[in-house]
Amino acid sequence: MILKSDADIADSQTIWHQRLYLPIAAIAIAASAFHFWPFGNSRIWRVLNLPNLACIGVLVVQILISISKKTNSPISSSLPHVSVFAYLAVNFLSIAFAAGLFRSVSFTIKLSIVLTGGCVLFSLAAANERSIKTIYYLATVAAATSVGACLFRRFAQATSSFGFFESLYKYGSYIGILVPLGGIYLLSSRKTVEIFLGMVLIVCAYLSSGSIGAVAAITSGLLSALIFNRKRTAKLLVVISLALSTAALLAAGPAFFKNVWDDFKLLETDGKNLRQRYIEWQAEINLLESRGITGTGPGCINDYRSNFYYRLPKLNTLEAFDQNGWLTVAAETGILGLITFCWIIIHYGGTAVTMIFNIDPVREPFAHRFAAAAMAALFSACTANLFSSVHYNGVLIVFVLVLSLISAVNKVYIKGYR
């Protein structure tokens, strides 16, 4: 009888995880590009779409494995940081203050499943350099698919839709996070083809964006790479990408500027009324003033917000859309919720920045690429959250992907789990 050592068991489990979870992660990432297509009108599909199903499935499998004790790899090794659990705990506590129990409970369950299930899925799938690389390429393909579909719908078919996304802001948040992730990853490559594709992706993403939130998110991601990236060539390529994008946008003229300018100037079509972003921000600040401790309950901001508007656009055109994820978190879960959410960002952001400074780009070129891209995506997510929300169904999964990639790269390269 041959006895296997702990290291052998761990290796075999890593391979097993990779074989099982990498395809599931691939499906989740690829499906996210299609948003709620093709059953967008179905409420069931909006909850049980492929990325969410993947998160639920992974959680169920991992819990069953942990219970069966047939493995010596506990579920805890793949769980997200404690800050995520603190944030979820505040969400669960806030349910007590919600006006509608069903809405707050369903929102919190969905948030918990995607945050924990997504982190577990991507952490287990990204177990080594090869699988991390695969996930980066998949994320890039997802971003390219989304951008391509949007360009096709807007310019070839001359429609006002944003590819598979029904909302300009949701699309902006999605590509605002994924384009810097894929773009910086490709720009940090040594292969000319990859660099070229990275530039094309960034330029096309800008052209398709249509909202100030998307433009700001992509730009902040690129600028963070420009500041923190330790490879000079990569910095130069970021500058070139920005210059090319500016040139392309100027050439596109009204096709690009009309939407972004309309979104930026924040006016109704009559030119007299403020558009909704400022009204939303103001209402959420007002709400925070009166419910700063308890919040409105997770997912329940709509039950309270309208009473805190000082005014509305003249023709009742204010849409129910979170125009600032930070304020929404604070309004829904109180100041404590905002603190724990910031803790998540600070923890993962700090890890990403530390990785960049600790990884030698010459000795560990891939590790540096991974870290730079993930950090850029996290900066972008923070910016996108200023103009929209990363909590939206379909956008949350890519935010979780970024957190998981930071954690996975840190595990593989810094903590030496390789």
Added chain:
Amino acid sequence: MKLRKILITAAIVMCMIVYCCSVIRISTEPVFSVSIDLARPVSIVWPCETAIVGDNGEKGLRIGPKVGRGWRGEAGGSASYKFFIPKDGKYHIWIYCLWFDECANAIFAQIDDLEKAILGNDPIYNKWHWARGFDVSLKKGTHSLVLSNHSDHVAMQKVIFASSASHGPDGEGLVFSDIFYDGFDGCDKGNFASWKIISGIWYVQSPDSRTCLLENALIGRSEDESLIMYQNDNWSSYSLDLAVKTIPSYSTESAIGICFGLKDPENYHQLRITPAVAGDKAKMMILRKKTKEINNLASFDLAWNQNFWHQVQIRLNQNSIEVKIDDEDLLRIPVNYQIKGGIGLSLLGKTTTYFDDIHIREIKKTKQ
């Protein structure tokens, strides 16, 4: 003798006093309205929300844009109110509202345990206005009103229950007082689900833009006989206005009928138009169908161009039926009974006809 005179005089005076009192009492029958401030619901479920909706900062009830349409089951949302009715009677509902477009111009209203009905569906967009709703009989006491999501992107400030049809909303502002309107311009091809198709093929579609400047229209196709109806047993003394366009048919028996005072498919009055196969003429008849018996109340010929939109008006006064076509008074026939009931559209023979912009307006009683 003197006493007798005094008694007679006293009796006459008493009679006069009683008569005067009763006359005064009748003429001063209190007309009132009960107003509900929609900004103050008893309970509310999102996407219905209270917010500042008026141009001058007035609060009201709103459903934001793109949150889902209730009539398609995309979203829920409701607001409940309680109100007190001081006297038994028939009440006429008005709503002060702001609609955005033909897909965003209605709200469901349910009073007590009655079936929910639509308020709005009128064609005034982007302007605050009063819209006439349905009529309801209410007993003295406290009642509940539940407004729920029919269309998104709507705002409302007030609902009033007027005790008299002649007593409209107070104050200035645009008033849409039709007791019924259907321009078939609602989203999802007109959403004319409240009509009841008895026979034939009826659908809503934009007619050929070359021949018509209007938007969607109700199109009826018939092989032998078709009928579509909109029932309401309480309508009386009304004016029915509609646009009609007939398509040339080679059948000599093809005709179109505009039914009024409709109680059921067997009991109604009808303006029947039989366009001539050749030429620009049509034969018109006013018919009364009572179960299986059909009486011809009047018939006449008139100029009628096929493939053109004609404005038809039928006025049901207290004791007459008046017909106007293209603003020309054509006929007035006296009747010694009250015509009461809904409306219908019918086709006979093999024909296709377009109908549009159907208005029903109450004819206010004038002092004789």
